[in-house]
Amino acid sequence: MPRRLNLPDSASVATPEEDGKLFAPSAARNVDAITALLSEIAPAQGNALEIASGTGQHVVHFAKTLPDIDWQPTEVDPSRRASISAYLAEANLPNVSAPIELDATASDWGIKHAGQDLITLCNLLHLVSETEAKTLVAEAASALAPGGLLMIYGPFKRGDTLTSDGDLSFDESLRAQDPEIGYKSDETVQRWGETAGLTRLPPREMPANNLALLWRKPV
DSSP, X not given: OOOOOOXXXXXXXXXXXXXXXXXXXXXXXXXXXXXXHHHHHSOSSEXXXXXXXXXXXXXXXXXXXXXXXXXXXXOSOHHHHHHHHHHHHHHOOTTBOOOBOOOTXXXXXXXXGOOEEEEEEXXXXXXXXXXXXXXXXXXXXXXXXXXXXXXXXXXXXXXXBOOSHHHHHHHHHHHHHOTTOSOOBXXXXXXXXXXXXXXXXXXXXXXXXXXXXXXXXXX
């Protein structure tokens, strides 16, 4: 299960807003870049599952920009599911369902949510253990429809190397709180997807030294 840590403002922390919404500064900073990438690579239509939807800031932007995709936000934290519902009530979008509870680090959820044309995940793998992250990738692969696309965005090692002072400091702070979590190797995570039956696609460099890792499920 995702940890709730004492994270710096650069991480996925969120503060209360009006009307039950939470505001995550990191989501506000990265939503435009992630939405632009999805506009380029997402299917023209179909079903999308957003794992660990957080506050709801992302899915509102995704759904506005990609109106022919039906979005299902998910979140393990009830306070964040309430925030997602508040953002959706404000946006009044026809192509987003109410958030559902999902711990994506648990086993056996993939088959229950099978048939997804797109699955997205942002800023979670560094906050869970390697075992949990590997399970998440395998379950996401199971949930994809043939031809479906998986995108995992966030901070990663390049191979086994942390490539900026900020990443080094953040990774150290995470591991000091829980030695099982921290940055994952981009190569390792991509191999997990291949082991789960997905085809690796070229990763995309994103702002602030983040990556978007991509896979497609064979038809």
